[in-house]
Amino acid sequence: MNDIITTMFNKKFLEELFKPQELYSKKALRTVFDRLAHASIMRLNQASMDKLYDLMTMAFKYQVLLCPRPKDILLVSFNHMDAIKDFVKDTACILSQVDETYQQLIEMYTPLPSGEFQLIRQTLLIFFQDMHIRVSIFLKDKVQNSNGRFVLPTSGPVPHGTQTPGLIRMFSCTGEESGRLQFNNGGNYAAALCQGSFELFGDRVTKLGTNMYGVCRPVETHMSGTAKNSAQHTKVNAAPNPLAKEELNLLARLMGGLDVQKPPGNSDSSFRVNLFATDQEEEEALMSRPDELSYGFINIQATKDQSTNAELAKIMGEFSESRESRDHAPSASSRGDDLLAMMDGL
DSSP: OHHHHHHHTOHHHHHHHTSOOOOOOHHHHHHHHHHHHTSSSOOOOHHHHHHHHHHHHHHHHHHHHHOSSTTHHHHHHHHHHHHHHHHTTTOHHHHHHHHHHHHHHHHHHTTOOHHHHHHHHHHHHHHTTTOOOOOHHHHHTTSBOTTSOBOOOOOEEOOTTOOOSOEEEEEOTTSOEEEEEEOOOOSOEEOOOSHHHHHHHHHHHHTTTSOTTSSOOOOOOOOOHHHHHHHHHHHHTTSOOHHHHHHHHHHHHHHTOOOOOOOTTOSOOOOOOOOSSSHHHHHHHHHTSOGGGOOOOOOOOOSOOHHHHHHHHHHHHHHHHHHHHHHHSOOHHHHHHHHHHHHHHO
16 A cells, blocks of 8 residues: 555656646546556456446546535545545655645645636546446445436535525626526525535535445345245255165166165165156156157166176277377377477577
């Protein structure tokens, strides 16, 4: 964190930022964020950097949209500076860099009139106009729609020095008021325009830009209906399948590696594969089957004998020979290395 903040508040870097200039392009801004994020030993892959950049840009866009008056953008910046100072409060040299930048912000932006801040706000909103990236936390808090657009409040106290919306004044060429029109503002605005109302709203603005991951959120630990049904289904199916052992025994007999003794008192311990739900369905299907499609029975000899062992030994020998020939053949990686070496030579 110290490495990133030191790079962010580097003197030469800040001199370039504070120069009067046009707004950075999206590509240039992304490059700046890439350099800052990798100023320390931390490394992010492309996907992680994309998500981090999208999260930062959408959070700042939301902060700009919530500013009740254009000059409150400066309050948001001051709030960011205070948060950064908390990160480096134990490192005096880095803290002095942040304090110096704090003073530069005050000296440059405090004297600006409201019209200049309105131009800054409109420029920022134009920059973020086509960015509608959905953020899970915003979606969960219902401040962002499913299409990525923010839900803005239409009611609440108006900022200090402004009037309640609902009146249009028309002026003549000489600057004299020539008429008024009333319209329905569609919101519930506070009528009190005293300094106390401004301080209340200003306190709300200073909270913008706080770490949205630092807010305590309830952890959802209840199971959904699908999960409950799945858990119950798992418990029901936890009983051992009596046919599983017979299936494994049959496989072992087919491979010729196991002699299965019949249990005493049971002349036939084999099982039957039935593709129908019940025996009755199987009998009905057999009776309704045409004679030309009749078939016979195929008997599988599943007992262990010498002929079976000999055939299996022959098959296993073929596998061994093919494996040895494959082991002696050049691997794909070695062939790839040879190809790369040849290309280097060329």
